[in-house]
Amino acid sequence: KLLEPVSIFSKKFDEVVAALTSPEAKASEIEHAIRHEIHVRLEENPVFYESLKARLEKIIEERKQERISAAEELRYLNTLVEEMRNIGKTAQDLGFSETEYALYKILAADSSSSGESERFKGYVIKEPSAHYGVLPADASILTREKELQKDLTHTILETLEKLAVIDWTQKNDVQREMRRQTKYILRTKGYESDEIERLTIKIMDLARVRLAK
Structure with missing residues (x-):
């Protein structure tokens, strides 16, 4: 068609x-x-x-x-x-706006794939399930890490929203500051350099779509 x-x-x-x-x-x-x-x-x-x-x-x-x-x-x-x-409801159930949910998915996907990281070693952000290599005994750890991930999502988005002035996507100095603060937040949470670079690119790409003014 x-x-x-x-x-x-x-x-x-x-x-x-x-x-x-x-x-x-x-x-x-x-x-x-x-x-x-x-x-x-x-x-x-x-x-x-x-x-x-x-x-x-x-x-x-x-x-x-x-x-x-x-x-x-x-x-x-x-x-x-x-x-x-139901994506809006899924986001709401997690306590997110749809923009926060999109950012959360980026962070969650990264921590799922980077098992070598000391922060989330052996941790996958999914519901407890043996199929995903998460045993029931790990449920409390999973919940704790999920909450940390949610807090990180809120922190990054709040930071970017404060910096998102009119036409910021055309202003290199604003984008530079957004990248700098995003990298700082990720660094304080224990992310490694390669993770920080990769995530910052994805986060900025999302911000240009979601936070453009």
């Missing part, structure tokens, strides 16, 4: 899907709509939408290999739609 799909956030979307008769047609419409939203919204919450994209590709591939039925594919795709629709 070359036409822009009806947004999954529109009430009309469910009507469009319901009007289609086969699971294959419904799945195709939903896939097209999800891909469009990911393309449009990727920079707003890169970690969330990259994860969603990977899961979408996995579902499509599983169906192509006939490991799942058309009905199962449809069910999995609808799960992705619900996650996208």
